[in-house]
Amino acid sequence: MKQDLKRTRIAEVLRTGRIGSRYVVMGWVRTRRDSKGGFSFVEVNDGSCLSGLQIIADKGLANYESEVLRLQTGCSIRVDGILAESPGKGQKVELKAEALKVMGWADPDAYPLQKKRHSFEFLRTIAHLRPRTNTFGAVARVRNAMARAIHAFFQERGFIYLHTPIITGSDCEGAGEMFKVTTLELNYAPEKDGAIDFSRDFFGAPANLTVSGQLEAEIYALAMGDVYTFGPTFRAENSNTSRHLAEFWMVEPEMAFCDLDGNIDLAVAFLKQIFASVLTDCGEDMQFFNRFIDSSVIPTLEQLISKDFQVLTYTEGIDILKKAKENFEFPVDWGADLQSEHERYLCEKVVNGPVVLIDYPKEIKAFYMKINPDGRTVRAMDVLVPKIGEIIGGSQREDDYETLLAKIREAGLNPEDYWWYLDLRKYGSAPHSGFGLGFERLIQFVTGLANIRDVIPFPRTPGNLAF
RNA sequence: UCCUCGGUAGCUCAGUCGGUAGAGCGGGUGGCUGUUAACCACUUGGUCGGCGGUUCGAGUCCGUCCCGGGGAGCCA
Numbered sequence: 407m408k409q410d411l412k413r414t415r416i417a418e419v420l421r422t423g424r425i426g427s428r429y430v431v432m433g434w435v436r437t438r439r440d441s442k443g444g445f446s447f448v449e450v451n452d453g454s455c456l457s458g459l460q461i462i463a464d465k466g467l468a469n470y471e472s473e474v475l476r477l478q479t480g481c482s483i484r485v486d487g488i489l490a491e492s493p494g495k496g497q498k499v500e501l502k503a504e505a506l507k508v509m510g511w512a513d514p515d516a517y518p519l520q521k522k523r524h525s526f527e528f529l530r531t532i533a534h535l536r537p538r539t540n541t542f543g544a545v546a547r548v549r550n551a552m553a554r555a556i557h558a559f560f561q562e563r564g565f566i567y568l569h570t571p572i573i574t575g576s577d578c579e580g581a582g583e584m585f586k587v588t589t590l591e592l593n594y595a596p597e598k599d600g601a602i603d604f605s606r607d608f609f610g611a612p613a614n615l616t617v618s619g620q621l622e623a624e625i626y627a628l629a630m631g632d633v634y635t636f637g638p639t640f641r642a643e644n645s646n647t648s649r650h651l652a653e654f655w656m657v658e659p660e661m662a663f664c665d666l667d668g669n670i671d672l673a674v675a676f677l678k679q680i681f682a683s684v685l686t687d688c689g690e691d692m693q694f695f696n697r698f699i700d701s702s703v704i705p706t707l708e709q710l711i712s713k714d715f716q717v718l719t720y721t722e723g724i725d726i727l728k729k730a731k732e733n734f735e736f737p738v739d740w741g742a743d744l745q746s747e748h749e750r751y752l753c754e755k756v757v758n759g760p761v762v763l764i765d766y767p768k769e770i771k772a773f774y775m776k777i778n779p780d781g782r783t784v785r786a787m788d789v790l791v792p793k794i795g796e797i798i799g800g801s802q803r804e805d806d807y808e809t810l811l812a813k814i815r816e817a818g819l820n821p822e823d824y825w826w827y828l829d830l831r832k833y834g835s836a837p838h839s840g841f842g843l844g845f846e847r848l849i850q851f852v853t854g855l856a857n858i859r860d861v862i863p864f865p866r867t868p869g870n871l872a873f
Numbered sequence: 874u875c876c877u878c879g880g881u882a883g884c885u886c887a888g889u890c891g892g893u894a895g896a897g898c899g900g901g902u903g904g905c906u907g908u909u910a911a912c913c914a915c916u917u918g919g920u921c922g923g924c925g926g927u928u929c930g931a932g933u934c935c936g937u938c939c940c941g942g943g944g945a946g947c948c949a
Contacts, residue, residue, distance in 0.1 A: 439908045447908050460909075478900090494907050520884065520899050522910065527941060528884070582948065618949095643947055644874055656949065735945090746945075799949065844949030857942090869940085 413484075417454035423489045423499060431459055431501060432509070434538055435481045437521045438474075446474055448506075450483065453543055456690045460492060460500040461485050473508050479521050480512030480538070526860050533864060533873040541699070544691035545861055548684060549849055553636070555683035556657055556845075559676055560634045565659060568626050568633040570619030575611055576823065583642035584614035585652075615640035618842060619658050621774075621827055624803060627660035627838050628830050634659040636845075644868050648857040649794055649847060653866040660840035666776075666785040666802040669839035670762055673789055673798050674715045676843075677760075681707045684852055692852075700854025706792075707852065709759065716757045719765040720783065723748075726756055743770045746795055753792045760791045773817040774827075775801040776837075777809060787841065794851055800841020807831040 414429045423429065433452030440446045445464035451457075463474045463485075477483070487501040494500075518532050519539065529536040536542045557567065573587050589608040590596070596603040604612045619635040626633045639656040659672060685692060685707055696704040718726075727738040727748055732755070736745045744763075752761050765783040768775070775784035789798035804810045810831055814821050821828065849861040859865035864873050 437909075437911095439906090439911065441906060441908060442904085443907075445907085449909075462907090492907085494909070496909050514900055515883080518883070522884075522898060524884065525942095530941090639949080641948075645947065646874085647945085647947095648943080650948070654949070796949065842949060847949060 415454035416450070416452045416457065416459045419459060419489065419501070420455065420457055420499070425489055425491055425499065427489055428486070428504075429489055429501060430484065430486050431461075432484045433458075433482070435477050435479060435483060435512075437479060438477045440475065446470075446477075448474070448477055448483070448485075448503075450485065451538075451543070453537070453546075455547075456540060456544055456694055457497075460494075460497050461487065461503050461506070462490075462500050463503045463506050467503060467506055469506065469508075474506055476511075477508070478512055478514040478517070480514075480517040480519060481508060482510040482512075483508055526857060530859060530865070531872075537863070540694065541855075542860070544688075544694050545849070545853060545855065546863070548688050548691050548695075548853055549861065551684055551687040552680055552845070552849060552852065555680045555687070556636060556676075558683070559679050560632075560659065563632065565632040565634045566626065566630045568619075568623055568630075568635050569637065570616065570622040570635050572616055572638065573609075573613050574616045575609065575613055576621075582617050584617055585640050585642045587613040587615060617641055618656070620660065620840060620842065623658055623660035623840060624827070624830060624838065627662045627840065628834070628836060631663070632659070632661045646868060648859075649850070651846060651858055651862060651865055651867060654858075654862070655845035657843040657845055658840060660838065662836050662838045664802075664839045665837055666764060666787060666839060669800055669802060669841060670715075670717060670764070670787055673762070673787070673800065673841055673843075677715075677789070677798075677848075678711050680848065681852065682711050685711075695853045695855075703852065703854040706759075713759060715760055715762050715789075717762040717764060718752070720744075720763055720767065721765065723752055723761075723763055727751065730755075741767050741769065749790045749795050750792070753790050758792075760789055760797075763788045763790060771801070773813045773819065774803050774810070776804045777813075785839075789841075791851055794847050797847045797851060798841050798843045800839065802837065802839040805831055805835045805837050807835065 412430065413432050416431060416433060419429055419431065431450060431452065433450040436449040436451050436458050438446055438448050445462055448461040448463055449458040450461055463470065465471070467474060484507040485501055485503050486505040487503040489499055490502050492498060492500040519535055524539070529539065529542065537546055560567065590602070596606045604610070607613070616639060618639060619637065623633055623635055635656070635658045637655065638653055640653055642652065643650070661668065661672070685704070692704055721740065723744070724738060724740050730751060732751055734747055736747065738748060753759065764785070764787045765778060766786045767782060768777060768784045771784050771786045775786050777784055785802035787800050788796050791797050804813065807828065811821055811828060814824055846858050846861050850858055853861060855861050859867065
């Protein structure tokens with residue numbers, strides 16, 4: 407065995423491999439088919455691409471009878487061989503093995519993955535093995551390509567990548583239930599006046615996992631101009647749906663000297679560039695999703711890249727819904743938040759694509775959003791997409807000190823808790839805008855996977871902390 | 874958290890009116906073949922989610938709990 411040769415990834419063998427050259431490939435066996443002509447076909451996958459490499463192993467190998475004929479799905483092997491043109495259908499090249507070494511066996515009686523389709527529900531119960539399947543390998547590569555594309559998009563535009571804290575002292579970010587962080591022994595927590603005494607906790611105060619980096623991102627936007635965060639976010643909501651996770655990744659750009667129009671422009675350019683990158687960088691994986699998961703993903707993405715996004719005000723959206731001949735379960739009224747069925751109708755029936763909804767009534771949006779001159783609506787924007795719903799939520803931020811102070815009080819919040827946030831409006835305030843994008847929802851949209859638990863390696867949901 | 878549908882072999886599922894457990898795939902053995910979701914034959918394989926109840930008898934009916942899917946709410 408030529409131990410001096412270095413391992414070559416299968417993606418590279420298939421892309422640049424030369425017929426007649428010697429390669430070393432290492433990976434996991436997907437299937438083995440024997441020919442009684444005295445040789446076997448072994449399909450190997452190493453995760454570098456969707457395709458596997460067909461190995462031709464014949465009885466000339468010293469361990470053909472003893473090992474090759476015992477190879478099963480899941481075994482890891484090393485193959486040293488010569489790349490050859492394949493006479494069979496289904497692949498252009500194959501590796502003629504000069505040596506095949508079994509690195510790790512996988513008992514076929516016990517190994518849960520078979521060379522057939524498994525349900526996503528079952529694969530979730532074996533999250534340590536599911537990346538070895540076609541679908542989850544493709545998801546992992548697409549997720550990686552999208553993360554890289556996100557950084558590329560912002561870096562090209564001069565945005566600073568900002569690391570906002572995971573642990574936060576403020577429970578006033580207002581975006582949902584928070585996980586508590588403590589080193590106190592829960593059964594023996596110190597008490598004072600009948601309540602837990604957090605002054606004796608690690609931070610000397612109650613601490614939580616962040617639900618958003620936005621408020622901190624505003625700090626840096628009002629110093630660096632354009633910043634973005636890209637990191638984990640935590641919500642302790644008891645949400646049991648196909649589009650909610652307790653731990654998910656969020657992208658949050660924040661731009662100084664930028665109004666809502668600039669915010670919309672960035673969001674649209676962002677989505678288009680990410681979609682285009684995935685189609686170029688992950689062509690094979692996307693073909694796979696388009697064929698086996700959802701036959702509309704590639705046409706949809708291609709359309710979005712070239713098409714203008716429809717921008718509607720909330721008021722226009724309400725008008726359209728009121729005139730619609732659809733029997734909605736929930737009534738449509740100006741001032742009420744849109745239900746999922748309303749959002750879906752606008753995306754799927756009216757526009758047939760994503761919709762940017764702006765200028766929502768102030769009562770149904772967060773206190774920090776900038777009030778419009780009409781006094782009733784705020785400069786909010788939601789980007790809604792078919793099937794998934796809200797994928798981006800953002801706004802121009804209120805930059806006027808007195809107005810923000812009043813709105814904090816109106817919301818029943820304590821201005822003292824927001825002293826530094828208010829300070830930003832006191833010293834060198836400037837118009838600024840930003841949005842939050844759910845990374846996993848974007849991956850769902852791109853891949854067509856119906857359940858958000860299948861686009862993150864290790865999903866955290868209520869009652870599920872395995873792996 | 875609410876509504877709804879499910880939980881039967883390693884996996885995907887069928888199981889009629891309450892009468893004593895089935896198929897395909899997978900695994901094993903043999904055959905055949907430059908094969909590729911290979912094919913053919915034989916074979917292996919079960920605490921019917923847990924607990925309790927009704928009944929001569931429960932996979933099947935009732936109660937309860939656990940887990941999963943879909944929908945809703947909260948949101949990204």
